[in-house]
Amino acid sequence: MMVLEIIEYIIRLILSPPIFAPIIYPGLVTVLVILLSIIWVERKIAAKVQLRYGPLYVSKPIGGALQMLADATRFFFQEIIVPRDADSIAFLIAPAASLVLPLLPIVFVPAAPSFVAISVEYSLPLVLAISALTPIVIIVMAWAANNKFTIIGGIREAFMVIAYELSLFISALAMAIFYGTLNLEDIVSMQKSLPGVILNPLAAITFFVAMVMATSRLPFDIVEGEQEIVAGPFTEYTGILYGLVMGAGYVQLYILCLVFVELFLSGWYPYIGLLGEIYPALGGVSLFIKAYLLMVFIVFLRSVYGRYRLDQAISIGWKSLLPLSLASVFLSLGLLAAGVVI
Amino acid sequence: MFLNEVLEVGAFTAISLYILVSALIAIKAKDSIYAAAALGMVGLGIAGLIAMLGYGYxxxxxxxxxxxAAVTFVTFSVLMLREQPAEFKEIKVLAALNALLLAGVYLLAIRSTGIGELGSVYLNLGEVARVIIEQYWFPLLIVFVSLATIMIEGIIVARGEEK
Incomplete structure (x- = not known):
């Protein structure tokens, strides 16, 4: 009897949102599945566009879908090399921090109505604030490796941050101004009938482009610039450390896609009540599907766009995105003044 | 209820200690990047304390x-300039006096406000905005003008470099 009670208690504990959300959905386990699948999807799409097969060698019957799992396993067994001139402590700690920091905001991102690890009134600025810390780790990484390619990559990262950060925040705040709340859950609940993207498309476009810049996806993968600076700040990393830094970018992409869907695409609506009765997080599966499709669209950009130069990207950030984000704030204020009520 | 209070005080003490240790690292670190990272940790700790007091915003x-922003700029500058911190002669007596003076000021400030009298309050941002616009419109105007001036200066500097 005692054992059964303990098991029941443990199951209840695991299923409680403060544990389930950060560890299983939308947290760690989901992130792992996404990492393994989205890289495969990205490579497959790029291959289709370039009339190739893409990854096929591992698990041929299912289109090479397990290739990423094989790659991850390989990373585990590869030697970790710390360059002689590198600052070894920062060099080793930074990759772990680069994966943990983008993952932290997940505790403030609701996955379904009242389903969030830590419920706070100011979840939107908190998520954006913690996401804003990742570039620091990338700069530290570049400094620690002490190599000309990493330093150039680090400086590029810093320039990019200055170019997109302001627009990302302002466009998100434009939606907060319109909905009158900084709570992501409240923002989603107000989009039940009309998604934010229809009300304020300017904010959506700005946030989207800034998000692509923030996650260093093409056409803004200037920080890594494979053909120019090897792998930018990640050049000296090998083995599992490289696996971590490579995964960090996708984790940040996932978190920002969740925020985009919650700000502009009605979040977990249409809510599937039937699944919600089984477990609350399941009802909000639309949020995950939309975020995943958005990720697929963003990784698809790799196949159709060339890379911008750094000066072009900065120019886009300051001359196009910033005015657009400010315009989105005025649009929100205009909608409020016009008495548009959700 | 008692357990909650104990946990709250425990968390507050732990965060305070973490801030002190991070601040020490920030001062003592030989490399500017480590100092900047420690400064970031201090900032996170202080944000934690502010959140615990009820001001999440x-x-x-x-x-x-x-x-x-601040730590990004510091790390960015270090990376660009490759500058090492300058060596200063230790002035322990002056530092001790300064610390005592600062502690005295803090104690006076705490005594004048009274510990425990101020609880956490719900911050209604709409109300705050209304008060600022209605009662402090002039300082707000000055802030807007200053920010606009800085922005214009920034654009002029950027365009100047383009030539």
């Missing part, structure tokens, strides 16, 4: 500005 913006 202020805590979020503290992270954005004092950790996100």
């Amino acid at each position: 202020v805590a979020a913006f503290h992270v954005v500005i004092y950790v996100g």
